[in-house]
Amino acid sequence: MGFIVTEGMEFISGWGGKWPAPAKLNLMLRITGRREDGYHLLQTVFQMLDLCDWLAFRPVADGSVSLLSPIPGVPEQEDLTVRAANLLKLHTGCEAGVCIEIEKKLPMGGGLGGGSSDAATTLVVLNRLWGLRLPKQELMALGLRLGADVPVFVFGHAAWGEGVGEELQPIMLPEQWFVIIKPDCHVNTKEIFCSEGLTRDSKVIKMSDFLAGEESNDCTEEVCKMYPRVRDAMNALSVYAGARLTGTGACVFAQFPSKEEAEVVFQALKNEWLVFLAKGLNESPLYKKLEQE
Missing domain, CATH: 3.30.230.10 (Ribosomal Protein S5; domain 2)
Structure with a gap:
């Protein structure tokens, strides 16, 4: 062709x-x-x-x-x-x-x-x-x-x-709002996955377990131990809501049911951190645009 x-x-x-x-x-x-x-x-x-x-x-x-x-x-x-x-x-x-x-x-x-x-x-x-x-x-x-x-x-x-x-x-997930902090460090994903302390034998769960509240990230402990700025960002965000690591980081995030609640936290953190305010989506905006073309 x-x-x-x-x-x-x-x-x-x-x-x-x-x-x-x-x-x-x-x-x-x-x-x-x-x-x-x-x-x-x-x-x-x-x-x-x-x-x-x-x-x-x-x-x-x-x-x-x-x-x-x-x-x-x-x-x-x-x-x-x-x-x-x-x-x-x-x-x-x-x-x-x-x-x-x-x-x-x-x-x-x-x-x-x-x-x-x-x-x-x-x-x-x-x-x-x-x-x-x-x-x-x-x-x-x-x-x-x-x-x-x-x-x-x-x-x-x-x-x-x-x-x-x-x-x-x-x-299908609730399309809630997120406050995301990007610490001023770059996490080496390979380094994390090669770490001797990384948990590699977590129990297999079902989708229903996640929907019922199982939201752990097996990389969090190792990343926070090896990258103090990620730990600091987790602590800063945890003041307002449950903070979690995305993948191996370095970004950490917290979830909020409304834009107004997320905006308050965003404003409180933006002077000390690189912070993003974003809405969760079930469908990619890329495919929505494709449908419009």
């Missing part, structure tokens, strides 16, 4: 518009075992947020994939969006090119999935704009080759995750 950019392609619906790449939270994370290849077996719950990066795609005639403004410190060809577009081209034989513009709103290294979400939006949107028509499951499989969190963003719905996080089932 081969595609070549033609004159006027930029006027096709979607080209030049902005596409959301939402953040996510891990509302629970249990480590239930370890595979022979070293990957950990997990149970987790993902929920999207209305906090997003924004991506724009512009067709180019020479078949190249590039960024309008590369992220400082990240080689362009190693950027997940560039890798996603090139992987899609390789997988389908597509000859089209694209220049990608990323408007970063999500903090890097916080555990909110910004890079993975950017990659997923790239796969999903270019699949539409290039007319490739790959099914969602095929895009999810491609996404897994880019990173363990990419499939959930392609999936596009709040999800119960198992395996290494890629076995997903939709889950």
Whole structure:
């Protein structure tokens, strides 16, 4: 299958518009075992947020994939969006090119999935704009080759995750409000998962157990021990509500039933911390925009 950019392609619906790449939270994370290849077996719950990066795609005639403004410190060809577009081209034989513009709103290294979400939006949107028509499951499989969190963003719905996080089932969650603190540190995920003190034999639970209140994160103790600023952020947020770690962090969050309650906590913390106020979503805003195009 081969595609070549033609004159006027930029006027096709979607080209030049902005596409959301939402953040996510891990509302629970249990480590239930370890595979022979070293990957950990997990149970987790993902929920999207209305906090997003924004991506724009512009067709180019020479078949190249590039960024309008590369992220400082990240080689362009190693950027997940560039890798996603090139992987899609390789997988389908597509000859089209694209220049990608990323408007970063999500903090890097916080555990909110910004890079993975950017990659997923790239796969999903270019699949539409290039007319490739790959099914969602095929895009999810491609996404897994880019990173363990990419499939959930392609999936596009709040999800119960198992395996290494890629076995997903939709889950309906209250769309409540979150206050999220990003401590001024970057947690090394590999370091956490290699830690000797990490719990790796948590009991397997059911989705109903989570919905009944089982919200533990097996990484919390090790991350707080190794990263004092994460511990400090947990303590600061715990003054107002139950604070939890998302994934391996570094972001910590607390949940509130109303925007007004969350806003009070946001205002109280914003002078001392990098804080975000966001609403939980069951459906990704990416797919809502796709439906509107």
